[in-house]
Amino acid sequence: MPDPAIETRGLTKRFGSLVAVDRLDLAVHRGEVFGFLGPNGAGKTTTIRLLLGFINPTAGSSLVLGRPGADPAARRRIGYLPADLAFDPRYTTSDLIEFFGSLRGGYDRPFTAALLERFALDPYRPIGDLSTGNRRKVGIVQAFMHRPDLYILDEPTSGLDPLLQQEFHRLVREEVARGATVFLSSHVLPEVEALASRVGILRRGRLVTVAAIDDLRRKARQRIDIYTAGPPPRGLFERLPGVRAVSYHDGGVHLVVEGSVDAVIKAAAGLTVERIHTPGQDLEELFLEYYQGGDA
Numbered sequence: 001m002p003d004p005a006i007e008t009r010g011l012t013k014r015f016g017s018l019v020a021v022d023r024l025d026l027a028v029h030r031g032e033v034f035g036f037l038g039p040n041g042a043g044k045t046t047t048i049r050l051l052l053g054f055i056n057p058t059a060g061s062s063l064v065l066g067r068p069g070a071d072p073a074a075r076r077r078i079g080y081l082p083a084d085l086a087f088d089p090r091y092t093t094s095d096l097i098e099f100f101g102s103l104r105g106g107y108d109r110p111f112t113a114a115l116l117e118r119f120a121l122d123p124y125r126p127i128g129d130l131s132t133g134n135r136r137k138v139g140i141v142q143a144f145m146h147r148p149d150l151y152i153l154d155e156p157t158s159g160l161d162p163l164l165q166q167e168f169h170r171l172v173r174e175e176v177a178r179g180a181t182v183f184l185s186s187h188v189l190p191e192v193e194a195l196a197s198r199v200g201i202l203r204r205g206r207l208v209t210v211a212a213i214d215d216l217r218r219k220a221r222q223r224i225d226i227y228t229a230g231p232p233p234r235g236l237f238e239r240l241p242g243v244r245a246v247s248y249h250d251g252g253v254h255l256v257v258e259g260s261v262d263a264v265i266k267a268a269a270g271l272t273v274e275r276i277h278t279p280g281q282d283l284e285e286l287f288l289e290y291y292q293g294g295d296a
């Protein structure tokens with residue numbers, strides 16, 4: 001087994017009496033997309049700043065690609081997209097590309113040109129003249145231009161419209177297919193769900209769970225509304241495996257199901273079903289329980 005792409009041991013950061021990151025033990029495997037989720041202020045950005053060596057831990061340690069994050073040899077192989085981009089507004093994207101390119105000892109020119117085109121970014125406009133969304137694109141280009149082994153992305157699509165978010169997701173998937181590792185920090189569940197195979201959930205600096213998205217999905221409750229031609233017979237769904245709540249109405253039945261919905265669908269097959277609606281739920285509720293300290 002190669003080293004993990006990211007490894008932390010007891011990583012801790014205090015700001016005065018506040019423990020922003022609390023004894024974090026984490027291993028992100030090579031080639032995976034690891035979602036790092038948590039509510040605002042949970043300590044995600046502080047963790048990233050520790051990983052990259054921008055700040056020193058109060059206790060514990062971390063390695064990134066087998067080296068301390070501040071090591072230039074590690075840095076060159078990392079693409080970092082910060083949540084708050086602060087570039088000198090007088091620079092153009094082209095200036096920045098050359099600047100970062102020289103810092104990193106080169107970059108992939110054809111790939112970068114294709115990225116500019118893909119995100120419709122004019123490289124010759126001063127960054128100060130760009131909209132928030134376009135500035136975000138500059139951040140993406142600088143994080144991806146050297147095709148690093150590890151991407152550390154902090155709230156990557158905030159400020160991007162849905163089409164660009166999709167484009168960004170495609171780009172991430174292509175890079176993962178090439179073998180890159182992605183550490184994706186976000187408080188937005190759908191983004192993490194769309195890309196990550198595993199997630200770690202941080203609450204008040206502590207890692208409350210690390211799980212495969214598929215396992216969480218199996219655990220998550222789903223709401224299903226089945227609309228039928230006539231009132232459904234009472235008692236049809238109550239005893240089926242996974243069914244946690246049933247409420248009937250004239251037009252059908254509302255169900256809450258944990259895990260597989262197979263038994264419910266098979267039972268419904270005996271009715272005249274006009275419409276099925278599954279109002280989201282997905283992982284959102286489960287995550288909120290983790291966020292709020294429930295015992296999910």
Ligand SMILES: Nc1ncnc2c1ncn2[C@@H]1O[C@H](COP(=O)(O)OP(=O)(O)OP(=O)(O)O)[C@@H](O)[C@H]1O
Nearest residue numbers: 015018020038039040041042043044045046047187
């Ligand atoms: N330099 C600092 N000095 C003092 N407190 C800090 C500092 N940086 C972060 N904090 C505090 O540490 C805690 C964690 O902040 P952090 O920015 O890491 O959270 P986050 O999970 O990234 O949140 P968000 O999703 O809002 O970006 C917060 O309470 C924050 O106020």
